[in-house]
Amino acid sequence: MECVVQGIIETQHVEALEILLQGLCGVPKERLRIHELCLKSGPNLGAVASEVRLLCDLEQPEPTWTVRHVGGAMRGAGAEQISVLVRTVVESKASKNVLRFFYTLGYKLDHELLRVGFAFHFQRGAQITVTVTSVNKMLKLHATEEAVPVTPGIQLVEVTAPASSDNYTEVVAAISSFCEYLAPLLHLSKPNVSAGVVPTAAAAAASLMSNGGVT
């Protein structure tokens, strides 16, 4: 399981966000360059349609592959009330022929994206990861070198933490608490519940940039 919130931030404020996160974290950021391929089952395969994501980490000297299945979100009155999405997720590392493997099983490429940015990892009541990425689409099949932003000028911020059925309420609380640090710059909410950019972000960013010693 994982707990997730998302938000958007204008690219011009990403540097300020990085300063804020660096200050909270104390450890240098991890660069991200991930080619994400979303595969869907062909029309005849499976009683119901299925979807799986292949993530290729292009930042490594030798690209590494992960298979990711995102399951349904937790439902019910309790789930409606919490501001963090709790969903099942299963991941597996895989050898580099994993795309060919799924194509042979009968999966088709639905879409692919290139996510470029950075991540910070925190231990604050839960193992929290904050990723800030621009989401890019490829104009030609698998052409990661020629990717263009899907939303120029806007980047995606995700705050995630792994959880289990035993501890998800604590993890939700840890994420909610952590998000308060980021509130001056961005509003974080469940995915698909968009809240737009924060009106005071520019002022907050300016403050961070001057405090961060950037001249």
Next chain:
Amino acid sequence: MPLKWLLHWQPNAGTTVNSQILSEVSQCVESINGAKEGRWKSTLTFYRPVLRDQTLQAEYPRDCLGISLQEQPNKYYFILRSQRIVLEADSTIQMIMEKLQSYKSRVSLYFEGFQYQLGDFQLRVGKVVPTHSENLRGIVMEVEYLPISSLDKSRQIMEDFVDIWQETVSKRSLPGHFMHIEPNFAEYGLSDHYTSQHTAVQYAIVMAQLIASVRN
């Protein structure tokens, strides 16, 4: 990692494998001073596609095998023999396949038995049984040569060992013999340097042989 050859018992025409043969084979290992160490078990599972239109079966792989190996408890291997694909993944890939519901696991078989140390060799003699039955479907033997990882460099010593082994077994006049089939590893994208992916491919090949001999 050290390389290994996977041998399987080929019964003589008109005969089947039985537990007496397994017992005799184990005694053979002990007779050449193989020191019994412990148990081992690997599991092989057949996966079949779930299709809405059964008439389109031919478009999907019918030989998808999943393998979990004793030597790699945190990994899982998928082999699509017709396409010469071997995938190595974390064992969580099984959970992903269950959630996808596009391929369902059908029959599973255990390859299990005892492990023996014999100088630089490690031998594993095992029976092949369905997971919910004691019905013996086959006998296999892993011959692992610990000092070398290169398939080419080890070929002579492995052939010499298997020759001695075959001779030892033949003295018992059992209705069959061990066979070794070397897959074309290059077709699977595998190199001369031995890995668990090579082992997974050998298991898939042996499984095909066991099925063929049951049919015959």
